[in-house]
Amino acid sequence: MKKCLSLLALIGLLALPGGNVAAAKKKTTRLKPYSWTSEVELLKRVDLLPLYRDGMVEQVSSYDPTGGNEDGFAGKYSYIRKEGDKLVLAELEGPGVIQRIWTPTPTDDMLEFYFDGEQTPRLRLRFSDLFSGKVYPFVKPVCANEIGGYYCYVPIPYAKSCKIVFCGKKIMFHQFQYRSLPGYDVKTWTGEFTPGERDMLASVCRVWSEISPACTDYAVGQSEGARLVEKRFTLLPGDETVFFEQRKGGRIAGFEIDGGASFEGFDRDVLLCARWDDDTRPAIHAPLADFFGYAYGKKAMRSMLIGCRGDVNYCYLPAPFDARSELKLRYVVREGARQNPIQVTTRVWVNDRARDIRTEGRLYTAWRREINPAKGEYYKFLSKEGRGHYVGTVHQAQGFLAEMTGFFEGDDSTYMDGKMRLHGTGSEDYYNGGWYAMLDRWDRGVSLPLHGSLDYSLPMARTGGYRFYMNDKLSFEREFYMGIEHGPSGNEYPVDYTSVAFFYGETPATECMEPTQRLRTVCIPDRHTFYPQAMRLSLGNNAQVRFGDFPRGMTVSSRGTGLVRVLLEDVPEGRYRIYFDYYAKPNGAEFSVWQRQGMLSDWRSSKAQTEKLVSRFYAGDIVLTPQTNSVSFQIRGNNYRSEFEFANIYLERIPE
Incomplete structure (x- = not known):
C-alpha cells in the first residue's frame, strides 16, 4: 500500500508545471526571511554575537597571489579583467550581501554595482563617496576614514549576483568582504529606503558615535534584565581571587574591572581567567592588560566592545553558559621585583538566561606571544577545530630592528572549513587603516568602534591594532585558522608579536599558552x-x-x-x-x-x-x-x- 501511494505521489509531482520532482521541491522549499533592516541592526546588537550563523564570509582583495608585496601599489592584481576602458573588481554569486568595503586609496572615479545580471548599474557613485558621508545611506560613522583607511559597513544585498566595476584607469588597494546567504529570501539593493530602515541606520550611527560605551547600552534581547554583582577587594602578589561565580545557567552581559593605574607598566603580572561549565581548559587565560588592549604597558583601546574608559577596563562581549561560570584574577609573583597591593573594584552584569546549546556558542579567547617567530611561518592568531565564529583580534607588534616598521607590511590570511576565504593586503589594512609613518594616517593610537591603532612609535619600532566583527563575524563548521605575516614577504622579519583572539564555540582553544614571566614582560629595545x-x-x-x-x-x-x-x-x-x-x-x-x-x-x-x-x-x-x-x-x-x-x-x- 505504501508503495502504491508513493507511486501515485510521484505521478502527481511529475504532472506539475516543469515536469520534475526538483521543480516541485523548489516551489515548496520555504526560504528563510532576510531584510536590510535586520542586517543593519547587527551593527549594534552586541547581544546577538553568541548566535551561530550559516553563510560563509569571504573577501575579494588586491593582494599579491605570488606571495610578494605588490598588493596594490601598481594595481597589477587590483582587478579581474578589463571590459572596454573599465576594470572589473569582483563578480559575486548570490544570494549574498557585501558587508565591508575598505581602501586607503579612494579616487573620484565612478564605481558601479551591477545586480542580478542587469546591464545597467543600479548603484553608481564616486568611489570616494562610499566614505565621504555625502551620499545616503553611506553615512558617518559607519562609513568614514581614519588612521589612513577608508571603510564602509553599510550592507549591499543581492539576490542572484553582483558585479563591481571601476570606471578609471588605475585602482590600487581594496578589499570587498561579503557573506553568502544560501536559502535566504534576499531582496536586491534598490537604493530606496523606508522610514523604518532609515530609523534603524540612524540608531546604529548613534551607538557608533558614543565615546563612553556602557553595558546598559546593549541590555536588549537575551542580555535584558541583568543584575549587577559588585565586589571590592585587595589583590596581593600570589593571590587568586574569584570575583564572580554562578552555579546555575545564565549569561554575563558584560563586566568591568577598576584597578586605577595599577595594571599599567612593563610587567603584566595580573592575569584574567574565566571558565565555563565543565570545560577542562580555561575560556580566558591572559594578562589582563593584553585582554583589554593595553599597548606596551599603557591603556590604549576604547572600542564599543572592549577597552579602557578612564580607570575602568570593560568587556561587553556577552558570555552565556549552561550551568556554571567563574571569573577570577591572578596576581603572579615576579622574581626579584617589588610588587604593590592593588585595590580592585569589579562589576559583573548577569541574568539567568542559560545558553541555548543548539544555537549559541560560549565566549573563548586565545592569548599568544611569540618572540622571534620561526622564519617562513605565519604568526598564528587562532587555529581551531569544531563549530564556531571568530569575532575579534587584538595585536601588539614589536620589531627588533631599529628601522621603519616594515614588519607591518605582512598580509593576514584566514581559512575556514578547508578553504582560504580571506587574504589581506597588509597588516594595518587588516585593521581598516593604512599608510603607516605618514602624518594623520597610521601615525598614532586611535580608537574607533570596531577597529583602531593601539600605538605607533617609530623610535621604538612598534605598533599594534585591533578589529572586532559584528555583522561580519567569521563562521565556520569544522575548522578555522587565521594568521598574519611578519614582514613584507617570506615571514623573515624578527619580531615580538602578542595577540588575543576572541571567538564563540563549543570548546576552548586547544593551544593555551602559559604567560611565563618572560612572556609577561614588555620588550624594551636598546636601539x-x-x-x-x-x-x-x-x-x-x-x-x-x-x-x-x-x-x-x-x-x-x-x-x-x-x-x-x-x-x-x-x-x-x-x-x-x-x-x-x-x-x-x-x-x-x-x-x-x-x-x-x-x-x-x-x-x-x-x-x-x-x-x-x-x-x-x-x-x-x-x-x-x-x-x-x-x-x-x-x-x-x-x-x-x-x-x-x-x-x-x-x-x-x-x-x-
Missing part, C-alpha cells in the same frame, strides 16, 4: 631611530625648515644663528650614544649639536664640493630623562643661502 617625517620640532632664532621626499631629510636655514630642537619621545630614560645622518653639499652651513644648554659636538662645516651623505655621525653621549629628552641643532647661516640638511637620528643605549 632607536628617529625619522624626519615623524619628528616633533621647535624652531628658534629665525630658523626655517623644509622637508624633502623620503628618504631625504629636513633642510634648515637661517639668518644668523638658527636653532632646531627635536624631541626624543617614547624612548625610556637612560644613557645613550647619539648619531645622525647629514648631507655635505656645496651650500652647506656650519652646525653644532646640543642637549639643552650643553654642547655635544663643536661647530662643524657641512660644506663640500659635491654632495655626499655622511652616515651615522657621532655627536656624543646624552642622558635622557622626561625633562631632557631632546637634542638641538644650531645653524650658522648666511642670509638663508647656506643650508644644513640632516636625516635620521640614532640612539644606542649605553650598558649600565
Whole structure:
C-alpha cells in the first residue's frame, strides 16, 4: 500500500508545471526571511554575537597571489579583467550581501554595482563617496576614514549576483568582504529606503558615535534584565581571587574591572581567567592588560566592545553558559621585583538566561606571544577545530630592528572549513587603516568602534591594532585558522608579536599558552631611530625648515644663528650614544649639536664640493630623562643661502 501511494505521489509531482520532482521541491522549499533592516541592526546588537550563523564570509582583495608585496601599489592584481576602458573588481554569486568595503586609496572615479545580471548599474557613485558621508545611506560613522583607511559597513544585498566595476584607469588597494546567504529570501539593493530602515541606520550611527560605551547600552534581547554583582577587594602578589561565580545557567552581559593605574607598566603580572561549565581548559587565560588592549604597558583601546574608559577596563562581549561560570584574577609573583597591593573594584552584569546549546556558542579567547617567530611561518592568531565564529583580534607588534616598521607590511590570511576565504593586503589594512609613518594616517593610537591603532612609535619600532566583527563575524563548521605575516614577504622579519583572539564555540582553544614571566614582560629595545617625517620640532632664532621626499631629510636655514630642537619621545630614560645622518653639499652651513644648554659636538662645516651623505655621525653621549629628552641643532647661516640638511637620528643605549 505504501508503495502504491508513493507511486501515485510521484505521478502527481511529475504532472506539475516543469515536469520534475526538483521543480516541485523548489516551489515548496520555504526560504528563510532576510531584510536590510535586520542586517543593519547587527551593527549594534552586541547581544546577538553568541548566535551561530550559516553563510560563509569571504573577501575579494588586491593582494599579491605570488606571495610578494605588490598588493596594490601598481594595481597589477587590483582587478579581474578589463571590459572596454573599465576594470572589473569582483563578480559575486548570490544570494549574498557585501558587508565591508575598505581602501586607503579612494579616487573620484565612478564605481558601479551591477545586480542580478542587469546591464545597467543600479548603484553608481564616486568611489570616494562610499566614505565621504555625502551620499545616503553611506553615512558617518559607519562609513568614514581614519588612521589612513577608508571603510564602509553599510550592507549591499543581492539576490542572484553582483558585479563591481571601476570606471578609471588605475585602482590600487581594496578589499570587498561579503557573506553568502544560501536559502535566504534576499531582496536586491534598490537604493530606496523606508522610514523604518532609515530609523534603524540612524540608531546604529548613534551607538557608533558614543565615546563612553556602557553595558546598559546593549541590555536588549537575551542580555535584558541583568543584575549587577559588585565586589571590592585587595589583590596581593600570589593571590587568586574569584570575583564572580554562578552555579546555575545564565549569561554575563558584560563586566568591568577598576584597578586605577595599577595594571599599567612593563610587567603584566595580573592575569584574567574565566571558565565555563565543565570545560577542562580555561575560556580566558591572559594578562589582563593584553585582554583589554593595553599597548606596551599603557591603556590604549576604547572600542564599543572592549577597552579602557578612564580607570575602568570593560568587556561587553556577552558570555552565556549552561550551568556554571567563574571569573577570577591572578596576581603572579615576579622574581626579584617589588610588587604593590592593588585595590580592585569589579562589576559583573548577569541574568539567568542559560545558553541555548543548539544555537549559541560560549565566549573563548586565545592569548599568544611569540618572540622571534620561526622564519617562513605565519604568526598564528587562532587555529581551531569544531563549530564556531571568530569575532575579534587584538595585536601588539614589536620589531627588533631599529628601522621603519616594515614588519607591518605582512598580509593576514584566514581559512575556514578547508578553504582560504580571506587574504589581506597588509597588516594595518587588516585593521581598516593604512599608510603607516605618514602624518594623520597610521601615525598614532586611535580608537574607533570596531577597529583602531593601539600605538605607533617609530623610535621604538612598534605598533599594534585591533578589529572586532559584528555583522561580519567569521563562521565556520569544522575548522578555522587565521594568521598574519611578519614582514613584507617570506615571514623573515624578527619580531615580538602578542595577540588575543576572541571567538564563540563549543570548546576552548586547544593551544593555551602559559604567560611565563618572560612572556609577561614588555620588550624594551636598546636601539632607536628617529625619522624626519615623524619628528616633533621647535624652531628658534629665525630658523626655517623644509622637508624633502623620503628618504631625504629636513633642510634648515637661517639668518644668523638658527636653532632646531627635536624631541626624543617614547624612548625610556637612560644613557645613550647619539648619531645622525647629514648631507655635505656645496651650500652647506656650519652646525653644532646640543642637549639643552650643553654642547655635544663643536661647530662643524657641512660644506663640500659635491654632495655626499655622511652616515651615522657621532655627536656624543646624552642622558635622557622626561625633562631632557631632546637634542638641538644650531645653524650658522648666511642670509638663508647656506643650508644644513640632516636625516635620521640614532640612539644606542649605553650598558649600565
